[in-house]
Amino acid sequence: MEWPVSDNLFKKVLAFTDIHWGEDGNSPEHNDLCQEFIEWAVDEAKTRGCDLIIFGGDWHHSQVGVASATLWKSYLGCKYLNECGIPVVFIIGNHDLMYKDKRDIHSLPWLDDMENITVINEPTTIGNVTLVPWLVSGDDYKTIASKPAKYAFGHFQLPGFLMNEKYAYPDKEGILKSEDMDQLEYVFSGHFHARQKRVLKSGTEIHYIGNCFPHDFNDEGDKDRGAMVLEWDGTPEYINWPDAPFYKYMKVSDFVEAADQFSERDHIRLTQDVEMDNNERSELRESVFEQFGIKHLSIEPKKPVEAEIDPELTGEQVENVEMFTHDWILENKGDRGPRMVEIFVDAKVE
Numbered sequence: 034m035e036w037p038v039s040d041n042l043f044k045k046v047l048a049f050t051d052i053h054w055g056e057d058g059n060s061p062e063h064n065d066l067c068q069e070f071i072e073w074a075v076d077e078a079k080t081r082g083c084d085l086i087i088f089g090g091d092w093h094h095s096q097v098g099v100a101s102a103t104l105w106k107s108y109l110g111c112k113y114l115n116e117c118g119i120p121v122v123f124i125i126g127n128h129d130l131m132y133k134d135k136r137d138i139h140s141l142p143w144l145d146d147m148e149n150i151t152v153i154n155e156p157t158t159i160g161n162v163t164l165v166p167w168l169v170s171g172d173d174y175k176t177i178a179s180k181p182a183k184y185a186f187g188h189f190q191l192p193g194f195l196m197n198e199k200y201a202y203p204d205k206e207g208i209l210k211s212e213d214m215d216q217l218e219y220v221f222s223g224h225f226h227a228r229q230k231r232v233l234k235s236g237t238e239i240h241y242i243g244n245c246f247p248h249d250f251n252d253e254g255d256k257d258r259g260a261m262v263l264e265w266d267g268t269p270e271y272i273n274w275p276d277a278p279f280y281k282y283m284k285v286s287d288f289v290e291a292a293d294q295f296s297e298r299d300h301i302r303l304t305q306d307v308e309m310d311n312n313e314r315s316e317l318r319e320s321v322f323e324q325f326g327i328k329h330l331s332i333e334p335k336k337p338v339e340a341e342i343d344p345e346l347t348g349e350q351v352e353n354v355e356m357f358t359h360d361w362i363l364e365n366k367g368d369r370g371p372r373m374v375e376i377f378v379d380a381k382v383e
Contacts, residue, residue: 041160041161041265042085042159042160042161042162042184043083043084043085043162043265044082044084044264044265045081045082045083045084045085045262045263045264045265045267046083046084046085046086046087046262046263047074047077047078047081047083047085047086047087047260047261047262048086048087048088048089048186048221048242048260048261048262048263049070049074049086049087049088049089049242049245049259049260049261050088050089050090050091050124050126050188050222050223050224050242050243050244050245051089051090051091051126051223051224051226051243051244051245052067052070052071052088052091052092052110052244052245053067053091053092053093053094053128053244053248054067054092054093054094054099054103054106054107054110055093055094055095055099055100055103055107056094056248056249057248057249059095059099059100059102059103061102063248064102064103064106064107065106066246066277066278066298067106067107067110067245068106068109068110068113069276070245070246070274070277071110071113071114072113073274073276074086074245074260074274075113075114075117075119077260077262077272078117078119078262079117079118079119081262083119083262084119084120085119085120085121085122086114086117086119086120086121086122087121087122087124087164087186087221088114088121088122088123088124089124089126089186089187089188089221089222089223089224089242090124090125090126090127090128090129090166090167090187090188090223090224091126091127091128091129091188091223091224092107092111092123092126092128092129092140092141093107093128093129093140093141094128095128096127096128096129096130096131096133096140097131099140107141108143111141111143111144111147111150112147114147114149114150115147115148115149115150116149117149118149119149120149120151121149121150121151122150122151122153122164122186123141123144123150123151123152123153124153124164124165124166124186124187124188124223125139125141125152125153125154125166125167125188126166126167126188126223126224127167127188127190127224129141129167130167133169134169134170135169136154136155136166136167136169139154153165153166154166156168156173156176156177156180158180158182161182161183161184162182162183162184162185162186163177163180163182163184163185163186163187163217164185164186164187165177165185165186165187165188165189166187166188167188167224168187168188168189168190168209171207173209174207174208174209174213177209177213177214181216181217182216182217183217183218183219184217184218184219184220184221184263185214185217185219185220185221186220186221186222187220187221187222187223188222188223188224189209189220189222189224190202190208190209190224190225191209191210191211191222191239192204192205192208192210192211193211193231194225194229194231194239194241195225195227195229196225197226197227197251198227198251198253198254198255202225211231211233211237211239212233214237214239215233215234215235215237216235216237217237218236218237218238219237219238219239219240219263219269220237220238220239220240221240221242221261221263221269222239222240222241222242223241223242223244224241225241226243226244226248226251226252226258227241227243227252227255227257228240228241228242228243228257228258228271229241229243238269240261240269242260242261242271243257243258243259243271244258245258245259245260245274245277246258246259246274246277246278247277247278247279247280249280249300250280250282250300250302252280253280253281253282254280254281254282256273256277256279257271257273258273258274258277259271259272259273259274259277260272260274276298277298278296278298278299278300279295279296279298279299279300280299280300280302281295281299281300281301281302282302282303282304283301283302283303283304284303284304284305284306285303285304285305285306285307285309285317285332286306286307288301288303292321292324292325292327293325295325295327296325296326296327297325297326297327297328298329299327299329300329300330301327301329301330301331302331302333303330303331303332303333304333305332305333305334305335306335308335309332309334314332314334317330317332318330318332
């Protein structure tokens with residue numbers, strides 16, 4: 034692809050990220066959603082007059098094995114982008130790599146033969162835009178901090194941003210931090226799936242675009258997923274994919290009153306707050322499917338009241354159990370699966 038001579042890499046760009054082909058055990062349903070999303074995103078880019086599309090990383094979900102059916106669907110998705118008529122920048126994310134600490138092997142080699150797609154597997158500055166794949170070393174971090182630009186698009190793992198609804202990525206030594214990019218105007222990133230932003234003292238805005246659509250119950254209750262559109266010198270505009278699935282925890286009594294608000298793509302996990310036996314739970318699932326087409330509905334039975342912790346159990350005993358568990362995990366990290374099987378077999382024999 035030939036890049037413009039001026040500092041402006043684009044007039045208007047559409048960016049999306051973290052689609053994760055092969056999620057949910059190489060689910061055909063998930064892969065179909067991926068293709069539908071890409072077609073929607075390309076239509077949005079054309080309708081809005083975008084002259085560039087940027088993908089922010091994590092095209093595939095599995096780092097060690099992509100099923101052949103997923104691989105085929107994924108290839109067709111790339112082919113669709115290649116033939117869309119708009120240049121595409123494709124950033125490599127950590128889920129696209131074989132190894133976490135180096136980028137020499139990724140799962141999308143066919144991209145090199147797609148003329149409309151430019152793969153970013155090394156930090157690259159074009160004009161006034163820096164494009165950054167998954168970072169693997171201190172040298173990578175220094176490179177980013179030393180490259181002044183107006184915009185950066187990448188697959189960053191920055192401390193302080195939410196990994197999920199409850200937990201932020203912790204700060205530690207030797208990693209890239211938000212303040213290392215305070216010479217930029219905007220930073221747009223994939224990796225963390227929740228849409229979020231922070232404004233630094235310098236005025237730099239760091240945005241996590243958010244994944245294309247909710248993937249599982251880690252995305253529960255959140256509909257702010259889709260794509261971002263940015264006009265050069267403009268303000269980011271976020272677009273939610275209207276056909277995205279939705280994940281929701283609810284009580285049975287609340288769901289009965291609101292069942293018609295959900296679509297057949299939604300995933301509902303109900304907590305039983307009324308008395309129901311197995312037959313009644315089955316009847317509710319069947320009725321909901323027949324009336325509203327909702328097939329992803331689970332009902333958790335009422336849990337029995339848990340026994341209280343033995344008051345005689347001392348803090349030292351609890352600490353000993355924690356230390357044993359920690360040491361066991363470290364000692365058996367290479368063959369944890371077989372060791373767990375042995376433990377369960379031994380327990381059953383006893």
